[in-house]
Structures are given as structure tokens and as C-alpha cells.
Amino acid sequence: MKNIQQSWAEPYKIKMVELLKMTTPAQRKTAMRNAGFNTFLLKSEDVYIDLLTDSGTSAMSDRQWAGMMLGDEAYAGSRNFYHLEEVVKEIYGYKYLIPTHQGRGAENILSKILIKKGDIIPGNMYFTTTRLHQELAGGKFEDIIIDEAHDPTNEFPFKGNVNLNKLEALIKKHGANKIPYVSIATSVNMAGGQPISIKNLKELRLLTRKNGIRIIHDMTRVAENAYFIQQKEKGYLHKTIAEIVKEICSLTDGATMSAKKDALVNIGGFLAVNDWDVFEEARNLVVVYEGLHTYGGLAGRDMEAMAIGIGESVSDEHIHARVGQVIYLGEKMAGYGVPIVKPIGGHGIFVDAKKFLPHIPQDMYPAQTLASEIYLDSGVRTMERGIVSSGRKANGENYYPKLELVRFTIPRRVYTQAHMDVIAESAARVYERRKSIRGLKMIYEPKYLRFFQARFERL
Ligand code: F0G
Secondary structure, three states: OOOOOOOOOOOOOOOOOOOOOOOOHHHHHHHHHHOOOOHHHOOHHHOOEEOOOOOOOOOOOHHHHHHHOOOOOOOOOOHHHHHHHHHHHHHHOOOEEEEEOOHHHHHHHHHHHHOOOOOEEEEOOOOHHHHHHHHHOOOEEEEOEOHHHHOOOOOOOOOOOEOHHHHHHHHHHHOHHHOOEEEEEOOEHHHOOEOOOHHHHHHHHHHHHHOOOEEEEEOOOHHHHHHHHHHHOOOOOOOOHHHHHHHHHHOOOEEEEEOOOOOOOOOOEEEEEOOHHHHHHHHHHHHHHOOOOOOOOOOHHHHHHHHHHHHHHOOHHHHHHHHHHHHHHHHHHHHOOOOEOOOOOOOEEEEEHHHHOOOOOHHHOHHHHHHHHHHHHHOEEOEEEOHHHHOEOOOOOEOOOOOOEEEEEOOOOOOOHHHHHHHHHHHHHHHHOHHHOOOEEEEEOOOOOHHHOOEEEEO
């Protein structure tokens, strides 16, 4: 018995399928050129396997679809809002809920309320929209993640952890009154989906409490983070994902959520806080940017699907299969010699483009180049997470992030194991011919979040 492998498997079966278009190399060449070598500008019907993002791309369950039929489409006081509020309180433990159209809607409102001009917002690595909203509100983001997170080969299991010395130095330099909150993401996206440990969060809680600083939790992928705590942190193997998720949330003061990821819906998000004063202001401000505080830009049916999805997202069977599939793909790619970020994170595989294409300097966009080459090879769509995503500083200079990555993001409950094989084989084929690949030149650069709409030409 001892040589039999123990496989992960899906705790569901397939009831409906969506047919995909298969493309030829010539069709992909035309499509890529028309998209200016930016995978965000491809038409989705020209894509075979879409790993652009895990955001809003998951498959809803039959129960969620049934919930859509129970949408109470009232302008005010929809039944589905109260259901969602109850679920957020019960599963995450936050007291007050403001629904928003998606995560960045919550980030906007929260940043406007808590940040004053000149404030410092320390966080465990930036996220594109989160940092931009902090900056637009007059604040400055400071990275306080541990150094290991910037090293794609370091196998430390909790690369989402905060370096408390870096935070203490910021408090000393600026004073605690300049730091409205510490911004903590679970499953740090830009680091490769790396988790933060409960131990680190508890230490952070002590330090921030001593200094009267809030912790705001970007809980977009909290259940995936809980999986790594369960598997790797001492003392958590016998706790359920639901218990760990609740413990994480209990160590923070409020959260912004993009429900399009963990919570298994195609649209939706929220702001949740424990502080009545912040809630009151948010409940007022949401009317300006999103909609009334009992719908926040969502239809009643969207809130119902979210309430049900949150429940499904913290099931142990679900999360084991979800992360199991990601790990399966990562191990297969690594087996072909493709340089990936380790340890493998929860929502996708991040390929180290600096290592994959060492002959292409960062100014010639190695990750952007690699994403376009993968599409040309197989119709698999991935995303750049390097110098293009990182953008420019307030003074106009480019950020030069240490991590220059291509993200193969896995939607939840959508693709099969055979799809994972096709993806790994495509990455391996491009890796074989890596020396013949040339970089790109940017020919159009939008002012905000340039990675979404920038255009490139081959050098
Ligand atoms: N925070 C994190 C960690 C995210 O990954 C995202 C979105 C957001 C906030 C913003 O949420 O899109 O609902 O407004 N990430 C997507 C991605 C876009 O592809 O990683 P949103």
C-alpha cells in the first residue's frame, strides 16, 4: 500500500459545460498583435484556458444559482442583504457590513475615511488597487513584509509575514499618529499567494494595540491562507478551515473583501468593520460611490450568491481540492524545470520571468514577454506581475520590483486535471525555446494601473 499516491479530488461533479474555441497558431499570432502583446486586451473567445485571474471567474454551485432566483430586488432593505450580513457576522466575525460592487469599491471608501494627507500605511506587500486608493487618499504605502517574500526561491512557509522590526522603525520615524492602520493581506497576491501565520498576526496585534493602530485585513483569499495555516503551522492540523478563518479575522479590526475570489461569485465585495464610528461614515460614503448601504452596487441576487458562496468557501473539502489542484500544476511545471515561485501559493503558479528569460533586462518586460509567448504557444492566457503591474511612483519614476513574475491563476471549480497537464506542457515547450525569445517595447502607457491597457511591440 505504501507506494500508492494519495490524490486530491473535487468534492463535486459537473452538471453543465461551456464549450471553448480552439485556435490555430496563426489565429493566435493575429490576436496577440491586435492586443498589443497585452493579455488583458485579448478577446476571451480567443483564449483556450483562461488563467488571467481567479477573480470573478469561478464556477458557482447549483445552490448559488438557486439562490440567484431568490433575489429580492428592492432598492432598500433587500432580504438578501440581511442574509449576507448574518453570514459575514457568523463566518468572519466582523460586526458591521457595507456591501460594495467589488473589492476596490471597499478600498476606496475605507481609504477615504481613515487616511489623511501625509499618512503612512504599512502593509505586507502592495496590491495594485489597494495601494492606488491609499495614494489617492493622500497616503504613502510602506512595505513591511519579511525579506524572504521578495526571494522567489526561498521556501519559508509563511512568506506573507510582517517584519515587526520594519513596522517598529516606521512607528519610531513617523509616530503612531501618522499610521492610521496596518494593511494586512491574507494569501499575499503579489508575492505568489503566500500566507501569513497566526503567530505573526498575534505578534502584530500586540504591537499595533500597544501603539493604538488598527489592522485592516484584505481578506480576499482568507480561506486559502487558512489552508496553509492548517497544513503548516504548529497546532492547527486538527482545526477546521472555518475555525482558522474566524481566528484570523478576530485578530484584525476590519476588512475589505473582493468576493470574486474566495467567496465564489462572479461579482461582489464588501467592507466590514468592528468600529461603529467607521461604519457610520462608511454607510454614508457608500451612497456616493456605490449605492445605498443595503446593496452597495449589487443586485439582491448577487448578495444571495455571495452569502451562499462564503459558506461553501470555508468547507475543508472545497479548499483541499482547490489548493490541491494548484499544487498539482506547480509540481508538474517544476518537474519540467520551469522556474516557479516557491512555496507554491494558494491561487496560482507564479513563474519567475527573470530566471526564465535572464537575457531580457527588466526594462524590456520579461514577464510581459513570457505571458505573450505562452498564449502564442497554446492559447493559455496568463498575466504579468512585474514592472508593468508595479507602475510608477508619485514622482514619475518606475518602480523596479524585485519580483518579475507571470501568474498562472487558477479559477475555482472550473478546469480539470487534463487542463493542468496542457498548461504545464505549454510552459515547458516555451522554456525549451527560451533563448530565442526577444523582449518588448511599451508603445502606449495609461496613467493609472497601466498593466490593464498598456500596448507593446516586439523588439
Ligand atoms: N485585494 C487583492 C489581494 C486582490 O487580489 C484584488 C483583486 C483586490 C484587492 C481588488 O479587488 O478586483 O474586486 O476590485 N485582484 C484581482 C486579481 C484583480 O486578478 O488578482 P477587486
